[in-house]
Amino acid sequence: MIPDTKHTLLQYPETNSVPPITRDLESACRHLYETGMCVVADVLTPEQTKAIGEKLEEQAASERALGDLAPKGMVGCKQYVPNMVNKGKSFLDLVEKEETDHLVGCLLGDNFLLSSVNGHIYTGANSEPELLHRDQGQVPASISMPVVCNLLWALDDFTPEGGGTLVVPGSHRWEWQHQIRPPDMDIAEPVTVPAGGVLVLDGRVWHAGGVNKTGSKRRSIATFFCAPWIRQQENAALSCFQEVLDEASPKLRARLGMHTYGTMGTVGGTGSEVPGATLISGEFSFPKYIIGESGSLHPLPRVSRQTRI
Template identity: 35%
Template sequence: MAPSLPAEFSEEAIAAASNDAATPYRDLIHSKEPYRSLFRANPWMRAPKPDEDLVWGQGKYYDTTVARKHPYWKDISLPTAGKDIAQMRRDLYEWGYCLIEDALSPDQNQTIYQRLVDQAQAERDLGIAYLSEAQQNLWSLVNKGDVFVRCMTHETDAVQAGLLIERLLDEMMGSGWQHLSFLANISFPGCRPQGLHQDHGLVGTYKFLEAPVHFNTIYVLQDVDEVNGGTLIVPGSHQRYIEGNGTFGELPPPINLEAPAGTIMLMDGRVLHGGAVNKSDDLRYIITNSVVRPFIRQQESFHLTISPEVLANASEKLLWRCGFQANGQRSMVEGYGYYGSGKPGDGNGAIVHARLAMEAGEYRRIGELSPGVPPIETPTLKMIQEQHESWRVVARQLIQRIRAK
């Protein structure tokens, strides 16, 4: 018979002692902010319910236009596509986004665009496509073309503004950011608008006021405007969020993004935005590549997603950017990574070795061990340590110190 619990540990006693308990942390986590305050102050920003018809001419958030035609915004100097990095820094701080003109050369743009068109069609034909009322999402591009891998490491032969993008992301979030996801968003004629949201909403109701933890890199592959669904953006909303201490008061209206093909938009994860209605007769393709501070769980599980073929040829940079460099705080495999720096190429935390062994069906985990009873099969960890973990030398010295006691 199981020993009886002390009375204070019983379900009934805990429940009785929890009535009216102060729970300020839980209250914050469940506060539904910043959307609760946003919709209270701006009811016209609420997303239409799935069975609701879209309403035009009544000031709904999705019923908007590009900045230069917008009565509220037309005389305000919002970001436009350019190549001046100093202007981009100012735009990012003031408006929460900037537009990099010709970030893709026409050839680069065409290569990516055509690859997406073909892949998206093939996935729809196979019936495996992921769609919502707002768009088709084409996930795991990392496996769907070498050009995407090269974009993920910002090679200038794939994305000519790669170095500039890396520099700005380093400045916005410190180096060591990693990919959250790399996908295409394809809006289709007659699609419904996405609700306005912050992409950093994945960190919940915690307040990130001092600096962004998430940035989106948006590849504009066709000219976009108010007709074909240029992304809805509330310029400067990241600053309103900061001023509101993680809540929102009354906000100005969103605009539709207007930008030529080949532009890349960098957007602070705190900026309110959403997919727009596509009123054209054609599909509209963009890529959204979100990057995050590395403590954030990835939207695409790159550890499981990336194909063995891509992994076998992966650069140290790709592995690093996709979360394959463990350190003592994240992504360890059976402890491997505890000595890791999290930096590219560091063998003390290169968990790709574990993944490749698993892929080959050769990975042997450590189970229950007893002194003097050798395991039936050598744990794979031991082999990985011997081959790749330079800090094992120090670990052995420490083991010896305990043995000497």
């Protein structure tokens, strides 16, 4: 897939309207190019939505019980559950879906990587929206192309009253000077996403979690993706269980970064099967050892589901 990068600039502070909810992936990609966002309905069945929601709740409860042994997940009324890669196949299935390939591919090209998978649970009412931000805030604003893309899989309805994501549609097309500091919150629009649907955000578009006036629970899984030539948010090569990689399809292994991209992402200088070629993109397995000074050989330990503290 060849991403459409020929969009025109939009004069700050002009914005677009929130695009209509669609089920058609071609329309969704057009919405993404034009407005920096799209909402696709019914990508998960009600049964899948319920099962993923329950699994997320169970995981969140087990991490709260870990106390200080887990990263601080609770911020205000939001519990953040990081690195779902090791926490159940249903989360990884979102990464491999055909809709994911299509929607992310139309922004980042076919070779995109999984940057992270995180769970979000908003447990109650709040009075302030989150900070407006761009998900590619670490990338120089003068880089005018999308290099990351976030898919928020709604496990409950996102509604304006229930704190649904606030987005400034079209802000990805502003000149780079307006990509550094957030615009006024009052130009951000609340987005409605029915449970089982997905909200896709171009990494350059300003957005934030909204104000939840109803106190209803709002859960989602954020599958975050990046171009194959920038760093992933989670260092999957280090933190992904070996068993997850052993069970993964070639596509999932590649998304996790277990694939070289030209000369990038090698492990110990990963060799190519092709004589004389070093610029070949291809899957690798972790070598048994890393070569050190004077040719010493050092075993490469891998994190395993089997070994526990």
